[in-house]
Amino acid sequence: MMKNSLVLAVSGMILITALAMNACTAEKTNQVSVNYMPPKNPAYQYIYTLLKEEHTLDKLQKLLSPFRLPWTLEISLAECDGEADAMYGNGTITICYEYIDELWKNMPAKTTAGIEPIDTVVGPFLDTVLHEFAHALFDYLDIPILGREEDAADQVSAYIYLQLGKTEARRLIMGTVYTYMLEVKDTDPPSMAEFADEHSTSEQRRINLLCIAYGADPELFEDVAAWGGLPEERADICEEEFEHIAHAYHTLIGPHIDPDLAKKVFDRTWLPEKTSRVLSRQKLN
Ligand SMILES: [Zn+2]
Known part of the structure; x- marks a missing residue:
């Protein structure tokens, strides 16, 4: 009798512990929170005001809501001691005011090569947020990664x-490619330090992005690929490259996405109108 009671008690404890652990790590949707941390530097006040008025972080929160995560993930605007950067760590994606300021200052005054000025800000901004979000997914969901993590984050x-x-x-891909082209102009040819970096060079990241887009839909992106300089030799294998990425994404990340919510969210229009208030604001600077 004593022995049976002991077995029951131990089994009960194991069950309770297992349930508690499950409760702590149960994945759910709507796990992204946002934080518009006001800047101390008055030079960045315009970014704070603009992003608040445009509900930019709230839109990101909505866009990422279908991903089922075990814990909350914060997206925060912050000053980064002069570094134009974005990073992920300790449950937070930080987007530096300095980075947005740099994008804003590099925005062309008028439509250039068929790209709307605002897309040269929104494209790389969203690409960067999603890249950091990919790092968070790898970490939160313990996703196995073959190859370099930075390339995998770009692919996601x-x-x-x-x-x-x-x-x-x-619009997003052209805006992002445009910014990579600007970076190349600044630094061409890449230094040994850039080749040795954990990230691919801007040139490689541009071509990789074009290749994924072209591989996903050659008809839709044929002109974009030609404009962005995707070489024919690489273009030939882009459909295969895209299939590899799609397979990995659906196998490893797909089970952590709410399909109904994703359909609703991804079908919405996210970009500002080409002639939105955002555009008129460039006159303020
Ligand atoms: Zn990264």
Whole structure:
């Protein structure tokens, strides 16, 4: 009798512990929170005001709501001691005011090569947020990674882009490619330090992005690929490259996405109108 009671008590404890652990780590949707941390530097006040008025972080929160995560993930605007950067760590994606300021200052005054000025800010901004979000997914969901994590994060970001509407995906990809082209102009040819970096060079990241887009939909992105300089030799294998990424994404990340919510969210229009208030604001600077 004593022995049976002991077995029951131990079994009960194991069950309670297992249930408690499950309760702590149960994945659920709507796990992204946002934090508009006001800047101390008055030079960045315009970004704070603009992003608040445009509900930018709230839109990101909505866009990422279908991902089932075991814990909350914060997306925060913050000053980064002069570094134009974005990073993920300890449950937070930090987007530096300095980074947005740099994008804003590099925005062309008028439509250039068919790209709307605002897309040269929104494209790389969203690409960067999704890249950091990919790092968070790898970490939160313990996703196995073959190859370099930075390249894998770029692939996840591009793949999520391509889930959006056709017009949106084209605008975002062209805006992002434009910014990579600017970076190349600044630094061409890449230094040994850039080749040795954990990230691929801007040139490689641009071509990789074009290849994924072209591989996903050669018809939709044929002109974008030509404009962005995707070489024919690489273009030939882009459909295969895209299939690899799609397979990995659906196998490893797909089970952590609420399909009904994802359909609703990804079918929405996310980008500002080409002639939105955002555009008129460039006159303020
Ligand atoms: Zn990264």
